[in-house]
Amino acid sequence: MILPFLLAAVPALPQDVPRLTAPAQHMVHVEVTPRTLRRLTSLDLDVAKLDLVASHAEVIVTEEELAQLATTGLNHQVVIRDLATYYAERLASDPGSGPAAGSYGGWLSPPFGNGGMGGYYTLNQIGSVLDQMRASYPNLISAKQSMGNSLEGRPIWWVRISDNPDTDENEPEVRFDSLHHAREPQGMQCNLWFMLYLLEEYGSDPLATYLVDNREIYCVPCVNPDGYEYNRQQNPGGGGLWRKNRRNNGGGSFGVDLNRNYPYNWGYDNNGSSSNPDSETYRGASAASEPEIQAMTAFISARDFETALSIHTYGNYWLAPWGFDEQYPGNWNHYDEVGALVTAVNGYEHGPGSIVLYEANGVTFDYDHGQHGTLSWTPEIGSSNDGFWPSQSRIISLAQDNELAFIRTALAGGPWIVGESLSVVDVGDGDGDFEVNEPVELTAMLRNSGTVEASTVDLTLTSSSPWLSITQPNASAGPISSFSSGANALPLAMGILP
Secondary structure, eight states: OOOOOBOOOOOOOSSOOOOOOOOOEEEEEEEOOTTTHHHHHTTOOEEEEEETTTTEEEEEEEHHHHHHHHTTTOOEEEEESSHHHHHHHHHHHOOOOSSOTTOSOTTSSSOTTOBTBTBBOOHHHHHHHHHHHHHHOTTTBOOOEEEEEOTTSOEEEEEEESSSTTSOOSSOEEEEEEOSSTTOHHHHHHHHHHHHHHHHHTTTSHHHHHHHHHOEEEEESOSOHHHHHHHHHHOTTSOOOOOSOOOEEETTEEOOOGGGOOSSSTTSOSSSOBSOTTSTTBOOSSTTOSHHHHHHHHHHHTSOEEEEEEEBOSSSEEEESOOSSSOOOTTHHHHHHHHHHHHHHHOOEEEEHHHHTOOOSSOHHHHHHHHHOOEEEEEEOSOTTTOSSOOGGGHHHHHHHHHHHHHHHHHTTSOOEEEEEEEEEEOSSOSSOOOTTOEEEEEEEEEEOSSSOBSOOEEEOOOOOTTEEEEEOEEEOOOBOTTEEEEOSSOEEEEEOO
16 A cells, blocks of 8 residues: 655425424523533523633523523523524524635535535435436445435435445445434535545545545435424524424434434443433433434444544534543543644544533444444534524534534544655764765655554655756655654755756
């Protein structure tokens, strides 16, 4: 293996469930400190973002929950009433202006960033986009396939991007999934954007070409099709706040939080997941009780994912295990190394979800890591101003902000050589000055920040200068084990001409 040296359409439902209008929800800022945080989290409320530096949490509440909050003694302020209406009006007032010059997916119907829900693709449009990608790039992306059906019988689509997309090759596998939570469509848009980057840039951009040729990249745009379609039915122009799936829990209660239903430390405690069916974080009657999660766990177990992103919004976080308890995973040094390289691009806060944000059990990255040893993260895309439904004009920019972070996560799923330092030595008189007719030798200190050993790392020295003579253009630094460093034993060499 030679590695580059890298410096820095839904079917009709046979029996539809009752369509009940969800109560209005409000955005509330609650004043919190490390001492009062437990009191807030014990209330079983929907905490969207936590900022202990600014000493406040952003909490989504119904009118009933707002009244409950008023009895706790916690200082709070309603900052947005009827959040779904706020998002819908913001999307309607920012219709966008079509695809930006140089952006991806302008050839799609509808173009990327111009979907039917305030710029966001509807569920039917997601399926259509996957079909269009296959039709345009049949040698790079598989036809969409269903990993299983949702509770209401909708397929959960996945595709594979590779240089042989219809063949399961012996290449490192990585996964990108989105829309576990139905109110978070920007994660799906970022997922599709990354797919478009790989397809449109293949053969031109060296990173896109390398990834397609040397990885199997699996993408699942919508894990929760029922919840997402329900948002479209309730809020056709976008802005719907339904989060869970559409499980009928009885007594007028609907929905299980799919990102609390995974069978790893499911129901560990009631911090961040709930046994109350009315709660936004209701974990379900049992581990993997939901067909969507049964499909996902079977899909994950059938593969060998080295790295994975389960993409959410919002908060500008890059969350790692563990979620179920406030502790670091045993291989935190690996998470920290990759996480630092990834978040150097987007500036997101990186750390265990339980420490950076809040505890939550039965979550995707805990299952990935604890059950299968996958390096797995949950990005929370966008700021508080973006929220769950960023303005249409932000769809592309947020995807661009995270493009290289997605690239680096895919790189980390195999051998990933990063330059640490470069030693340049004059081997003539050794005085440290580079002079005419003096040989110069170069040694590169390299780091494999990937999960797979680099069996061979080849370096090539080139120059466009007419004043240099390349005397030793090639050298090898391999093999370099996963998360280890190495250097070229034979220096690269050049001479300075008169």
